[in-house]
Amino acid sequence: MAQSDPCPGCPCPSDSLRTLHLDEIVVQSRPELPSLSRFYQTSQLAQTEDLLARMPACHLIRRGSFGMEPLIRGLSAGQINVRIDGMAIFSACTDKMDPVTVYVEPNNLKNLEIKTGTRGSEWGATIGGSVHLQTQDPVLNADRPWMGKIGTGFQSAAQSWQHQLNFNYTQRRLGLRLNGVYRQSQPYRAGNGQTIAFSQFNKANLGASLKYRLNEQSLLKASVLLDEAWDMGYPALPMDVAFARARIYGLAYELYPAKGKLEFLETKVYFNQIHHLMDDTQRPEVQIHMDMPGWSKTGGAYLHTEWALAPQHQLKARLDFYQNVVRAEMTMYPEGEAPMFMLTWPDARRSVGAVFLAYQGKISSRLLLEAQTRLDYALSRLTSAFGRNQLAVFGYAVEGNIAHVLPTVHLGLRPASEKKWQWRANLGYGQRAPTVSEMFGFYLYNRLDGFDYLGLPTLKTEASWQMEASLHHRTKKGATELSLFYHYLPAYILADVDPNLSAMTPGARGVKVYQHIPFAQLLGAELQTSQTFGTHWQWVGQWKFTLGQDHRAQALPLIPPLKSIQTLRYQRPRWSLQIEQEAALSQTRFREDFGENQTPAFMIFHLRGSYHWQFRTQSIELSGGIENLTDQPYWEHLDWIDIPRPGLNLYLNLFYRF
Numbered sequence: 001m002a003q004s005d006p007c008p009g010c011p012c013p014s015d016s017l018r019t020l021h022l023d024e025i026v027v028q029s030r031p032e033l034p035s036l037s038r039f040y041q042t043s044q045l046a047q048t049e050d051l052l053a054r055m056p057a058c059h060l061i062r063r064g065s066f067g068m069e070p071l072i073r074g075l076s077a078g079q080i081n082v083r084i085d086g087m088a089i090f091s092a093c094t095d096k097m098d099p100v101t102v103y104v105e106p107n108n109l110k111n112l113e114i115k116t117g118t119r120g121s122e123w124g125a126t127i128g129g130s131v132h133l134q135t136q137d138p139v140l141n142a143d144r145p146w147m148g149k150i151g152t153g154f155q156s157a158a159q160s161w162q163h164q165l166n167f168n169y170t171q172r173r174l175g176l177r178l179n180g181v182y183r184q185s186q187p188y189r190a191g192n193g194q195t196i197a198f199s200q201f202n203k204a205n206l207g208a209s210l211k212y213r214l215n216e217q218s219l220l221k222a223s224v225l226l227d228e229a230w231d232m233g234y235p236a237l238p239m240d241v242a243f244a245r246a247r248i249y250g251l252a253y254e255l256y257p258a259k260g261k262l263e264f265l266e267t268k269v270y271f272n273q274i275h276h277l278m279d280d281t282q283r284p285e286v287q288i289h290m291d292m293p294g295w296s297k298t299g300g301a302y303l304h305t306e307w308a309l310a311p312q313h314q315l316k317a318r319l320d321f322y323q324n325v326v327r328a329e330m331t332m333y334p335e336g337e338a339p340m341f342m343l344t345w346p347d348a349r350r351s352v353g354a355v356f357l358a359y360q361g362k363i364s365s366r367l368l369l370e371a372q373t374r375l376d377y378a379l380s381r382l383t384s385a386f387g388r389n390q391l392a393v394f395g396y397a398v399e400g401n402i403a404h405v406l407p408t409v410h411l412g413l414r415p416a417s418e419k420k421w422q423w424r425a426n427l428g429y430g431q432r433a434p435t436v437s438e439m440f441g442f443y444l445y446n447r448l449d450g451f452d453y454l455g456l457p458t459l460k461t462e463a464s465w466q467m468e469a470s471l472h473h474r475t476k477k478g479a480t481e482l483s484l485f486y487h488y489l490p491a492y493i494l495a496d497v498d499p500n501l502s503a504m505t506p507g508a509r510g511v512k513v514y515q516h517i518p519f520a521q522l523l524g525a526e527l528q529t530s531q532t533f534g535t536h537w538q539w540v541g542q543w544k545f546t547l548g549q550d551h552r553a554q555a556l557p558l559i560p561p562l563k564s565i566q567t568l569r570y571q572r573p574r575w576s577l578q579i580e581q582e583a584a585l586s587q588t589r590f591r592e593d594f595g596e597n598q599t600p601a602f603m604i605f606h607l608r609g610s611y612h613w614q615f616r617t618q619s620i621e622l623s624g625g626i627e628n629l630t631d632q633p634y635w636e637h638l639d640w641i642d643i644p645r646p647g648l649n650l651y652l653n654l655f656y657r658f
Helices: 048-054 116-121 385-394 436-440
Strands: 027-030 058-061 071-072 081-084 109-116 129-135 146-153 159-170 176-185 200-214 217-230 240-255 262-279 291-310 313-335 340-362 367-384 402-415 419-431 444-446 451-454 462-474 480-498 508-532 539-549 563-571 577-584 602-615 616-627 649-657
Touching: 048 058, 048 109, 071 081, 116 129, 116 340, 116 367, 116 419, 116 462, 146 444, 313 444, 340 385, 340 436, 367 385, 367 436, 419 451, 436 508, 451 480, 577 649
Parallel strands: 027 109, 081 129, 451 508
Antiparallel strands: 058 071, 109 129, 146 159, 146 649, 159 176, 176 200, 200 217, 217 240, 240 262, 262 291, 291 313, 313 340, 340 367, 367 402, 402 419, 419 462, 444 451, 462 480, 480 508, 508 539, 539 563, 563 577, 577 602, 602 616, 616 649
């Protein structure tokens, strides 16, 4: 799609990150590897989760065919940050059915950035890293006032249809962008021929953004993102989702000074709200029917600046504030008895203020230093007497604010000049506050291990000392990078069984309470390569591995085994053909007390192709493929209760650009 600078004539803000370029998406995660667009975005109708699953360091926790939760090097949930356009957004589901990543569709995605470990602290206190989704901007002063794209597609495994459109209207000072996606999917067929019940979903996503240039150096941006999902099945969970609604609003001012050391300034105010309803009305043989609605509201503001202190010396500074309020309920309806009501997230409010600084500059003729630090001050409290009284039953007097001071420090060294061989060394320390579930959760049932979970209001922060080293090699034909990492996490937060408590959920095995264990360790490696052969052939390979254990040398839960993806692509000017291999080893290190078992190894193959017609300013693209060519029954270690993934899947997409 044609694009122009956000502010024509304005200097661009500096960016120390290297990027991976997609057709419409810039994936920022690793030093640049050439032409990886078709590796990350296998189909123009792929979901954002499909992009994440192919990024180095990232895996997905799967509870259904929709709403998969990102995991970075064995860390997830409150251990990582997920932001949309710099805005803090938090899920409304106690069962993590609505990760923030589902609210941005790829056709509205400009940048998808993953930073590992403490490098992700720009977006919040973290020990595990960050996922930042930046939406597409309207185009200003383009060659044509009207531009757009319309597409549709079908997949056979779930008899699913996907439709999308985006539309741009541009003038010299005004730009408007509209985009929409509709997805409808039936229960899918797995590789063994079994239809996976309760794996259907329906989803509509609408985005609108407006950009107005005030003068040659400044502009205003407003955005609205609406996401509506309904009849969403989760086969690995005891409940489904009747509906999930997200409303996300932002208003920003950007300044690109023509002179002085200040290169870029952005200030933004935002508000978002999520409403989510779980129920089990469609499930057979339910002992007690129940409803579990949840709400999350977040409002905030930030000021972001970028400075050129001197040649090759740059500084970023950011001030952040946001407040998040969450509430989740559970109502049981025993037959012939009065309903039973409780607050599973008892009206929790968290207010966070933070300052962030990042410096990049040459400290000698050969070395470049990257240093960043962040300090967050978080206040958490329960705002309802009902919620406080629930926890008082267990002896917790939750009155007033609970404060957490969260420092983060990151240091990195790399060569100052670009060479064929490049290395990078990183050290970091970070802390994160316990999540609402870990502090205040009240009888949250976990289907994986069969226990009810209780929060502990007296939990302290979780910390991580970490180091990372990487080696990057580039030639005229491609590039290869190897990364090694190690995390030491004192006072790791992990739930343990309390034999003195009785379960609330019918059929639950008992109660677990969140607590600190002495320490945990994570280590692993990632290798990615991209090589071209001749004029038309390209091979892309990726391997990623994480090992996690606690102070007793027992495996940490939800740690995937070694996984690899290999792609061989043949490209001509108008058409392409691509074959892929996706494989994982058996996971023999697992935690039975957390509901895990040994996961078998698997190897599957995919075949993809496309053909392109160009008509001046218009084009048509027809693409299709066959996924899981051998109809292999398989599942990955992070797939809850071993629900098989889709079997043989034929898909066909048609797109028209104008």
